[in-house]
Amino acid sequence: MSHAAPLFTLVAGETSGDSLGAGLIRALRAHYPQARFEGVTGPLMRAEGCESLADIEALSLFGVSEVVGQIPRLLRLRRRLAAHVLSARPAAFIGIDAPAFNTGLELRLKSRGVPTVHYVCPTAWAWREGRTRHIRRAVDRLLAIFPFEEAFFARHGIPVTYVGHPLAGELPRHPNADTARRALGLEPGARWVGLLPGSRGAEVSRLGRPFLETARWLTRRSPGLRFVAPMANARVRALFEADLADYPDVDVTLIDGRSREVMRAVEVLLLASGTASLEALLAKTPMVVAYALSDSNYWIARSLSLIKTEHVSMPNLLAGRALVPEFLQQEASPDFMGPWLYRLLHAETARRRQIDAFDGIHARLALDADARAARAVVDLVEARP
Template identity: 40%
Template structure:
């Protein structure tokens, strides 16, 4: 397919992180094919680029491994069935599933079996847990766009075509963040001690994680009374976050901002953060962090059985070491979270060499992930299309 003749694209992106990744992918495809039209399931970043969202991406947001998904299963299956029928009737030139593997891989397998080209963007974490999913990827995807450099070789061992396109966030986040500008934007003073609290972007994460995080924040305030606490939140969760903060006694000292997670991470001295993509964002901002996570007990037990590595947080997985603390499930007590966070907040005075070493590791990681992701992804998609 030539650059002048735009392909018909169908896409599904789940949750906020998938919407961001898909928006950058659309940038690359629209630069290659200016008249490109794309539709499916997406969020505001995709819509801003002209994407026709038949359903919003947050409809796919689920938390945990089993129980939470089961409560939403009927709705998710209905959406997937409706979309599959539409795509089989009005066949796109290529279907691109962005993350959301539990939803996308099954859909991709059905479309591929019907002769529709399929691309999966973001290799499922078969190197971290659920290694058996590799067979599902082989059936589902004509090509996988990988955001970590070691993934294409791993997939090649299983006969799966893949390309490393870099991590889009490494291009979005500057190598040297402007802390002063971020603080000015948030109304913070240059000499304030600032803790960013990120309990997650899903309602169930706020339910399970936010209480421990805000109880920890209360303990941190007792130790550092002048500290400023800032929480970036999606609009739908702001009220709930404010209620949890009030119950934990920190609402009067907490600044909740709409979105702006990158501004908050650029401004902070350290962050108490839920495991997920946000931890990689914090690493790219070169910020010390404490990673915490809690979920429904049965979901945790199921996930733990399938865990393949000793690390949960992306910065630790990519560095191959516990470069930042992880406190997961029962270990994520308010006391432990507060103690680990206080060590980072006091490190500028007590252990500056430790902070400098962490910044160097995160800078090296940033360089490793920095590629022209939109262009490389568009190159790979064009090859899938046989252009």
């Protein structure tokens, strides 16, 4: 194939992957203006001119029960994609996240001579480290979005390039709380605390009440505090509203979506561990993080040593230390979370310790990930005869 007009096949697994794919396509076009793109796409990738072989919704699955029921269909889709790619022989196949689907596909393609790239490292550094053997056989180049991932995968003999995190390049280094409050219609003079109990029903079922109990704990010690909770979807809102009915003494404003604006608007955050903790870090908002699996899942994960890391929240993983308080399982209660939130509301030194560290991490993540990822793909393509 001519390097002047190469074909690239990209398979994205969810909304975040659609955004990564679109940015990568734009950056690859700077190197190859005549390049063609195809794959499993979302609306952002299609807007960049990527031909759709299947819609991203085909891979967007949550929860074991959903996945199990879909396995036959997913295997058929993977076989169809493999046959297509082996026929089309693209300059590179790029799997974006969705490791359960993509690394199996990459393994098949790499063994047949198609260069493979996997964008966003599987979390083998956190659990199931044995997956690294499979990844090493499946990928020619792994693209890491967090700096600590590069050393981990390199140690396992996997070619890896740290490209930075695209979100760190998109979000402002110095966000303005007043602007966010005006945009959300929140009273500018009040003291606002953000509650983010999670984006999935199971999380909200476990954390909704502990978060509201903690809000009550704070209200009794700081009268006049106001709380705002962005709701990820209608199901989450219904669950949280049902809990909220038992807390008439707590002033909570519910907002549909707009979690990033809420993060910028408030003084402190209480949130479920996950992607939200990275977004909160980039918003420079002091936080307390809670994490709750079902008791049986947590017991299995710990007893089988599936969880490898000392910390669970992204700010602490990126800092390499206990930068933000984390409260797991039974410790996710007002007795533990309340005093820390109170401290972050009232002690400037505790606030500054988090905010200054967040700013330094933001700088290390903002490296123009699209351009660096494209450069790594180009280097792989150009190294081929």
